[in-house]
Amino acid sequence: MAREPDVRYLQGNEAIAEGAFAAGARFFAGYPITPSSEIAEIASRRLLELGGVYLQMEDELASMAAVIGASFAGVKSFTATSGPGFSLMQENLGLAVMTETPCVVVNIQRSGPSTGLATKPAQADVMQARWGTHGDHAAIALCPCSVQECYDLTVMAFNYAERFRTPVVLLADEIVGHMREKVVLGGPRGVEVVDRRRYSGEPEGYMPYLAGEDGVPAFAAPGGPSLGRANSSMHDETGFANNTPENATAVIRRLHDKVYNARSEICHVKEYMTGDCDIVLISYGATSRAARAAAMRAREKGLRAGCLTLTTIWPFPDEAVARVCRRAERVIVPEMNTGQLIGEVRRAACRPDVVGLNKFNGLGIDPGEILRKIEEVRT
Amino acid sequence: MSRAYTRFLLGKALPHFWCPGCGNGIVLAAIAxxxxxxxxxxxxxxxxxxxxxxxxxxxxxxxNAFxxxxxxxLPIxxxxxxxxxxxxxxxxMGDGDCATIGGNHLLHAARRNVGVKAIVVNNFNYGMTGGQYSSTTPGGKATSTSPFGNPEEGLDIARVAEAAGANYVARSTVYHAAQVEAYIREAISAPGFGLVEVASTCPTYFGRLNGMRTATDMMKWLRDVAASLNAARDLSEEERRRRIVIGKFCDRRAPDFNQRYEAIRRVARESGFNPGVVNIGR
Structure with a gap:
């Protein structure tokens, strides 16, 4: 039955918190840090109401560990942080990958390195979201560019975390986290929520890491008839250590494939005026809003510009990027860093001539700057 | 004695991989x-x-295991x-997990009084990586990274946990196996955060480098170095530092984290989840 749309005027961080609760999250552990703290504050209040638990941990190492513990106990869990906290979370992000524990990590990016410009926006954790934790691993990271997407992509992040039993990073930035816009919560048919596949066989036959056809093992929470087992060390289907080269190859391969085989479903992009464009702007997060404005202004000046906005940055949407770049004469990648995702664009498009527009002074990229770049590169 | 405890042990995984003379097996059986x-x-x-x-x-x-x-x-x-x-x-946890790299988590788990029970085996060094000093290695002792003696003083895990707010704290040694089991039993039934520290043997590294080459030497050392809380009261501060004080440090009944969180939830519910109308002494 269709219901009245729940229209609100919210901040991005507020929409992220509401998206998490709509997706079924009932546990938050975190350490307050600007510009993400609103999410912790909202969680501390709303989780009391929703029957969940809010825990303010002693640091982000503990926050990530508690989130993983809660999810192992069968409760959908998340945390929210920014640069310095995201660095501390890298250790146990790897633990979530290896133990196949679903969880969502929100990173409202701010300017670094280290304490940096503590309250100012940046998009400089792009590669950290991919490779921050040690060892070979797959990664899923989603970049919202509006308050509506803060809500929608948080739900999507939980759904991917549950479906693939892996951590998912919601990689927002300070601009999106703190902007206020209209947002529709729930949607006409409610929110589509995915839950991890539960084990339903004989209790004694449960093997915690026996993967299904999709490469994802079935889950059994402790306290039920089967014994749950999670292991940070290399393990086989039983959950017990197995250090043989054959097993290690199979496990690393499966952890990678369960995500990358579903790449075409996970990779979302948005295209604006790309049908006939000579110049394409490839961007993500808050920067993509400036890119769209710049493309429209360029069109008014008779320059055929278009935009490819990357909603999913990890796995990288190779196909969409290659397809759009094939048609365009010039490719510009504006980002709030010294040039991180541009390398992926060059690789996917096989084009060393991709041009960057890079800003790393704590200020967002505005449409005028992108327009000037468009005029500069057209020949 | 009843053999019912064997249902908690994975027989097919035994014998364990620990060195001959290691105290871990004693603590494992005590837990079961x-x-x-x-x-x-x-x-x-x-x-x-x-x-x-x-x-x-x-x-x-x-x-169930993680x-x-x-x-x-502790945070997991x-x-x-x-x-x-x-x-x-x-x-x-070992002394590395609990008191060194995870020392901060120990303080806060105890302060939060969360109903987790920590069973800490303290062998005074890092056995797994080859016998380097840890935060519980006593001052002056030799390890593979303090070959001429440890310049740092060791941390007293039990007293730190007690001071940080744990409900139940006790310490024993693997020489006193029956006491270890009794303390673990009490910790499990007590509410809130519980910690049982068990001083243990490591003849492979800590013992060998400090004049105790065999498991027997180390067991005799634990027997002689242990001083009950009562006996320790009559010792000088310096003498006490050279001994391992064993006994029950605290056995409180303060409400645990979950009880306190649910009490807060009741307050919040009565307010209609509106913090503006709750009188908490502002």
Whole structure:
């Protein structure tokens, strides 16, 4: 039955918190840090109401560990942080990958390195979201560019975390986290929520890491008839250590494939005026809003510009990027860093001539700057 | 004695991989016996381990298990326990996990008084990596990274946990095996954060480098170095530091984290979840 749309005027961080609760999250552990703290504050209040638990941990190492513990106990869990906290979370992000524990990590990016410009926006954790934790691993990271997407992509992040039993990073930035816009919560048919596949066989036959056809093992929470087992060390289907080269190859391969085989479903992009464009702007997060404005202004000046906005940055949407770049004469990648995702664009498009527009002074990229770049590169 | 405790042990995984003369097996058996005595079933128990020799203990226990990262057993266990208070959650840690890399988590788990039970095996050095000094290695002792003596003083885990707010804290040694089991049993049944520290043997490294080459030497050392809380009262501060004080440091009944959180939830519900109307003495 269709219901009245729940229209609100919210901040991005507020929409992220509401998206998490709509997706079924009932546990938050975190350490307050600007510009993400609103999410912790909202969680501390709303989780009391929703029957969940809010825990303010002693640091982000503990926050990530508690989130993983809660999810192992069968409760959908998340945390929210920014640069310095995201660095501390890298250790146990790897633990979530290896133990196949679903969880969502929100990173409202701010300017670094280290304490940096503590309250100012940046998009400089792009590669950290991919490779921050040690060892070979797959990664899923989603970049919202509006308050509506803060809500929608948080739900999507939980759904991917549950479906693939892996951590998912919601990689927002300070601009999106703190902007206020209209947002529709729930949607006409409610929110589509995915839950991890539960084990339903004989209790004694449960093997915690026996993967299904999709490469994802079935889950059994402790306290039920089967014994749950999670292991940070290399393990086989039983959950017990197995250090043989054959097993290690199979496990690393499966952890990678369960995500990358579903790449075409996970990779979302948005295209604006790309049908006939000579110049394409490839961007993500808050920067993509400036890119769209710049493309429209360029069109008014008779320059055929278009935009490819990357909603999913990890796995990288190779196909969409290659397809759009094939048609365009010039490719510009504006980002709030010294040039991180541009390398992926060059690789996917096989084009060393991709041009960057890079800003790393704590200020967002505005449409005028992108327009000037468009005029500069057209020949 | 009843053999019911064997249902908590994974017979097929035994014998364990620890060195001859290691005290870990004594503590492992004490845990299994204490769980059986508490009348628990394996499905109601979760053990969380870190990294190190004692971090392998979950390999031998037939319960739910989470083998985590070095030093993070307590926050992982916290995430489990606050969400599933009906489960018995044990964090098995060595002195590295509990007092060194995870020292901060020990302070806050105790302060939070979360209902996790920490079973800490303190062998005064890092056995797994070759016998380097840890934060509990006594000053002056030789290890593979303090070959001329440790310039730092060791941390007193039990007293730190007591000061930080744990409900139940006790310390014993693997020489006093029956006492270890009794303390673990009490910790499991006590509310809130419990910690049982067990001073243990490491003849392979700590013992060998400090004049105790055999397990027997180390057991005799534990027998002689241990001083009960009562006996320790008559010792000078300096003498006390040279001994291992054993006994029950505290056995409080303060409400645990979950009880306090639910009390807050009741207050919030009565306010209609509106913090503006709650009188908390502002």
């Amino acid at each position: 016996r204490a769980l059986a005595a508490a009348g628990l079933s394996p499905t109601e128990v979760v053990v969380v381990t870190g990294i190190g020799c004692w971090g392998k203990a979950d390999d031998y226990l037939n319960v 083998h985590g990262t070095h030093g993070r057993a 266990a916290t995430g489990i326990k606050v969400n599933r208070p009906e489960l018995t959650v044990l964090a098995l």
